[in-house]
Amino acid sequence: MNAEQILFILFGAVSLIGAIAVISFRHPIYSALSLIVTFFAQAGLFVLLGAHFVAAVQVIVYAGAIMVLFLFVIMLLNLGTLSVQGAIGRKLKGLAIILGILFAAEGIYIAMNALNDTAVASAESTGATITTTTYDIGELLFSKYLLPFEVTSLILLAALIGVIVLVKREGQEEN
Amino acid sequence: MLQATITLQLYKGGIFIDRAIMPTTVKGKGFYMSLEYYLILSALLFTTGVIGVLIRRNAIIIFMCIELMLNAANLAFVAISRSLGEATGQVFVFFVMTVAAAEVAIGLAIIVSVFKHRQTVNVDEVNSLKG
Amino acid sequence: MTIELIVVLLVAPLVGFLVNGLLGLSKNKGLKGNEQLSGWIGSLAVLVSLVCSIIAFASLHGGAAPFDETLYEWITGESFAFNIGFRVDALTSVMLLVITGVGFLIHVYSIGYMHGDEGYTRYFAYLNLFIFAMLILVLGNNYLMMFVGWEGVGLCSYLLIGFWYEKQTATDAGKKAFIVNRIGDFGFLLGMFTLFAAFGTLDFTSIFDAAEADNFQKVFGASTLVIATLLLFVGAIGKSAQIPLYVWLPDAMEGPTPVSALIHAATMVTAGVYMIARSAVLYNIAHTGEVVAWIGVLTAFFAATIALTQNDIKRILAYSTVSQLGYMFLGVGVGAYASGVFHLVTHAFFKGLMFLTAGSVMHAMANELDMRRMGGLKAKMPITHWTFLVGALAIAGFPFLSGFWSKDEILHSAWGSSPIIYAIGLVTAFLTAFYMFRLIFVTFYGESRVEPEVDSHLHESPPVMWVPLAILAIPSALIGLLLGWGGHESWFHHFTKSVFPEAHHEASGNVILFMVISSVVGLAGIAFAWSRYRERTPSEEPTNALHKLLVNKYYVDEVYNALIVQPIKNGSHYLLWRIVDNGIIDGIVNGIGSIIRFIGGTLRRLQTGLVQVYIVSMVLGIVLFLAYYLFFL
Numbered sequence: 017m018n019a020e021q022i023l024f025i026l027f028g029a030v031s032l033i034g035a036i037a038v039i040s041f042r043h044p045i046y047s048a049l050s051l052i053v054t055f056f057a058q059a060g061l062f063v064l065l066g067a068h069f070v071a072a073v074q075v076i077v078y079a080g081a082i083m084v085l086f087l088f089v090i091m092l093l094n095l096g097t098l099s100v101q102g103a104i105g106r107k108l109k110g111l112a113i114i115l116g117i118l119f120a121a122e123g124i125y126i127a128m129n130a131l132n133d134t135a136v137a138s139a140e141s142t143g144a145t146i147t148t149t150t151y152d153i154g155e156l157l158f159s160k161y162l163l164p165f166e167v168t169s170l171i172l173l174a175a176l177i178g179v180i181v182l183v184k185r186e187g188q189e190e191n
Numbered sequence: 192m193l194q195a196t197i198t199l200q201l202y203k204g205g206i207f208i209d210r211a212i213m214p215t216t217v218k219g220k221g222f223y224m225s226l227e228y229y230l231i232l233s234a235l236l237f238t239t240g241v242i243g244v245l246i247r248r249n250a251i252i253i254f255m256c257i258e259l260m261l262n263a264a265n266l267a268f269v270a271i272s273r274s275l276g277e278a279t280g281q282v283f284v285f286f287v288m289t290v291a292a293a294e295v296a297i298g299l300a301i302i303v304s305v306f307k308h309r310q311t312v313n314v315d316e317v318n319s320l321k322g
Numbered sequence: 323m324t325i326e327l328i329v330v331l332l333v334a335p336l337v338g339f340l341v342n343g344l345l346g347l348s349k350n351k352g353l354k355g356n357e358q359l360s361g362w363i364g365s366l367a368v369l370v371s372l373v374c375s376i377i378a379f380a381s382l383h384g385g386a387a388p389f390d391e392t393l394y395e396w397i398t399g400e401s402f403a404f405n406i407g408f409r410v411d412a413l414t415s416v417m418l419l420v421i422t423g424v425g426f427l428i429h430v431y432s433i434g435y436m437h438g439d440e441g442y443t444r445y446f447a448y449l450n451l452f453i454f455a456m457l458i459l460v461l462g463n464n465y466l467m468m469f470v471g472w473e474g475v476g477l478c479s480y481l482l483i484g485f486w487y488e489k490q491t492a493t494d495a496g497k498k499a500f501i502v503n504r505i506g507d508f509g510f511l512l513g514m515f516t517l518f519a520a521f522g523t524l525d526f527t528s529i530f531d532a533a534e535a536d537n538f539q540k541v542f543g544a545s546t547l548v549i550a551t552l553l554l555f556v557g558a559i560g561k562s563a564q565i566p567l568y569v570w571l572p573d574a575m576e577g578p579t580p581v582s583a584l585i586h587a588a589t590m591v592t593a594g595v596y597m598i599a600r601s602a603v604l605y606n607i608a609h610t611g612e613v614v615a616w617i618g619v620l621t622a623f624f625a626a627t628i629a630l631t632q633n634d635i636k637r638i639l640a641y642s643t644v645s646q647l648g649y650m651f652l653g654v655g656v657g658a659y660a661s662g663v664f665h666l667v668t669h670a671f672f673k674g675l676m677f678l679t680a681g682s683v684m685h686a687m688a689n690e691l692d693m694r695r696m697g698g699l700k701a702k703m704p705i706t707h708w709t710f711l712v713g714a715l716a717i718a719g720f721p722f723l724s725g726f727w728s729k730d731e732i733l734h735s736a737w738g739s740s741p742i743i744y745a746i747g748l749v750t751a752f753l754t755a756f757y758m759f760r761l762i763f764v765t766f767y768g769e770s771r772v773e774p775e776v777d778s779h780l781h782e783s784p785p786v787m788w789v790p791l792a793i794l795a796i797p798s799a800l801i802g803l804l805l806g807w808g809g810h811e812s813w814f815h816h817f818t819k820s821v822f823p824e825a826h827h828e829a830s831g832n833v834i835l836f837m838v839i840s841s842v843v844g845l846a847g848i849a850f851a852w853s854r855y856r857e858r859t860p861s862e863e864p865t866n867a868l869h870k871l872l873v874n875k876y877y878v879d880e881v882y883n884a885l886i887v888q889p890i891k892n893g894s895h896y897l898l899w900r901i902v903d904n905g906i907i908d909g910i911v912n913g914i915g916s917i918i919r920f921i922g923g924t925l926r927r928l929q930t931g932l933v934q935v936y937i938v939s940m941v942l943g944i945v946l947f948l949a950y951y952l953f954f955l
Binding site for chain 2 (some may be wrong): 024028032035036039058062065066069070073074077078081082085089090092093108109113115117120124127128153155156157161164165168172175176178179
């Protein structure tokens with residue numbers, strides 16, 4: 017068992033446990049903190065995969081910005097301990113678990129058959145696998161994917177305006 | 192099935208070593224985890240997120256579960272990107288993160304305004320669309 | 323002859339219609355109620371057309387080539403094109419003169435007749451529109467244009483019959499005319515379709531040329547033309563009030579009397595005759611003229627017998643019109659197209675004249691129509707009497723007056739076709755003379771039976787009315803002599819020779835002999851009427867079964883009512899409305915509504931409004947879809 021395997025098992029276990037903790041804790045704050053743990057573990061996995069840029073963004077954007085937003089909202093709304101599941105939760109719990117297991121089974125089945133895909137298999141077998149650098153990503157992003165890249169800026173702008181409108185309207189009504 | 196796939200993979204690994212051009216060798220790691228372990232992990236994380244969405248009633252937690260699913264997808268993207276030796280997968284992760292950021296901003300704003308109106312963030316108490 | 327002339331000729335009445343129509347809508351009291359203005363605008367418009375018609379006629383008479391020009395394409399398709407085009411040849415120019423000439427006089431007459439009527443402006447607008455439509459009918463150089471005019475005059479006829487729409491009988495009569503005409507128009511349409519299917523065009527020139535060409539006969543055979551001409555004749559039967567569709571015309575007398583004169587005597591009802599004369603080439607090839615002739619002569623006889631016993635002067639004139647139209651069809655049916663059209667012309671004048679004099683009588687008699695309450699009017703209304711007498715003598719075939727010439731030509735041609743037809747025609751001529759002079763003797767001679775309070779107002783009509791009468795009386799008397807002198811060698815035949823093909827049956831026998839026979843028969847009719855009605859009024863009650871049958875017009879209306887109208891009404895009410903509409907259609911509609919409501923009510927429960935229920939369904943779907951995709955595909 018080499019270092020990568022050990023690290024994979026470590027990060028994988030942490031992220032899975034974190035994920036289960038997210039859906040298990042009663043208090044949203046704990047859930048949020050568990051999610052941060054998961055995100056960090058995933059950043060580790062990204063590093064393991066040689067995707068250093070993505071790992072960095074994961075930490076900065078997800079674990080940093082987005083989760084801060086979550087925590088901020090939770091504290092703003094001052095939500096206390098909540099029951100894990102409501103009326104429907106109870107009714108649906110069995111069905112949800114069964115569906116989840118089926119879903120996971122299917123996912124795993126796909127994952128294991130992914131390498132039967134000739135394109136993936138051939139790429140791996142030729143050994144062209146080279147750790148991609150931030151330089152590669154940047155080149156793709158500003159050449160081939162320039163238009164989608166610009167569109168994301170529009171999405172962010174729309175989100176910005178949307179948030180302002182949502183909040184501002186509430187303010188006016190209160191006045 | 193699982194056993195057979197792993198065998199196949201090990202065999203492939205053997206070829207890599209024979210050719211002595213294995214990138215892991217260049218980087219001095221010797222061996223790396225094969226793709227499907229990452230994909231299985233991704234599937235498990237995604238399923239966790241789905242179950243969370245199904246059984247939790249708190250809108251914020253449901254949101255976190257959605258983030259969880261997005262991250263699981265990101266993991267699959269990056270793993271396949273490495274496997275193909277291409278950066279495209281990571282570019283898509285970038286896009287997913289952007290959309291996720293936007294979505295979280297809007298979603299949380301909606302939750303805040305719902306909370307202002309109804310003093311609750313439980314999705315089973317917000318059922319104005321009941322037919 | 324130029325296209326400009328035709329356009330002015332055609333558009334002048336349309337302008338009159340639009341101006342009068344707008345005046346009718348005007349809020350300005352000075353404009354709206356101004357009778358003189360509307361009347362003279364309407365008359366002037368027709369006068370312009372009359373002048374153009376005279377110019378066109380003069381140009382044709384001077385030897386100019388017939389005008390046939392397409393203005394523009396109206397409807398174009400891959401394999402067909404319908405054009406707006408005009409054709410002015412001898413036949414058209416004669417029709418133009420009749421329409422605008424008689425039309426103009428009737429317009430002028432209407433100025434006086436309609437005095438004080440509330441719908442004065444509307445009346446003139448309709449009348450102008452009618453002239454416009456009638457001009458399109460005769461000017462068109464294809465069947466589609468003719469059909470447009472055909473429907474246009476039908477519409478105006480409907481509007482004018484029901485002109486006094488407050489009167490139930492008037493609106494009923496309008497509807498009856500419209501519906502009965504619809505049957506005929508249906509035939510016309512089918513005829514057009516047949517022609518189009520065979521020839522791929524509706525242009526007169528193309529169709530006639532193709533029909534005359536030998537290869538058409540080989541390709542289609544004569545049966546196509548037989549069907550087409552018979553269907554067209556159905557249209558003519560409706561429009562020109564022949565058996566069995568004549569029933570609308572007597573009822574159409576509910577309209578104002580000048581309308582009866584213009585539309586239901588002089589012009590519109592002769593459209594069928596015009597159409598057959600126009601299609602003479604087709605009828606000649608198809609040999610369907612005999613059907614036309616038989617229908618015509620039977621109608622002539624049948625209507626004349628009904629006219630014998632009527633007491634309403636307008637109805638007598640209406641049946642007389644039906645009868646005379648029958649003569650025209652007899653003429654064109656036996657191949658004497660020129661004679662048929664000649665009778666059309668003379669009839670337009672003398673029948674128009676008689677209707678106008680009848681209107682004059684009504685005007686004086688406070689709209690009384692029953693001649694049993696008249697009598698001795700000669701003294702009070704001399705001009706009306708004399709002009710009516712001229713018209714009656716003309717229709718009765720008094721020697722050297724108009725009707726004598728035209729009717730004699732038709733009978734002469736009929737003899738060449740079939741002696742039986744000739745015999746029926748001759749009897750009808752006798753009946754015609756009899757019922758016309760019965761009308762004259764009862765109305766204008768003998769003791770006055772006028773109600774005292776009406777009698778005090780009894781007066782001759784104003785000049786604006788009697789001047790047109792006097793003017794009309796002149797052509798009524800003389801036009802036959804002018805145009806018809808010389809029988810088949812007459813000027814009229816010469817003028818229209820280029821339009822009509824050679825007849826099958828050459829008229830044979832001594833022309834003079836036929837003239838003498840006709841005259842004797844006509845005079846005998848007059849004499850018989852004189853002997854019976856000089857002193858006597860028509861009896862109030864029918865004296866015998868035959869009389870009763872005639873008074874009740876052979877019960878044709880009642881038979882139609884029982885056989886057609888009532889079954890349709892009952893069928894509509896009980897079958898179509900109660901069962902089909904209320905039961906089946908409403909049942910289906912309401913049933914669909916109930917089913918959807920039930921399904922909706924059931925499925926509504928699925929919409930819990932709970933997001934997680936929706937998500938569960940979604941995940942379930944994904945799982946199933948993935949399973950199918952992975953394991954079954």
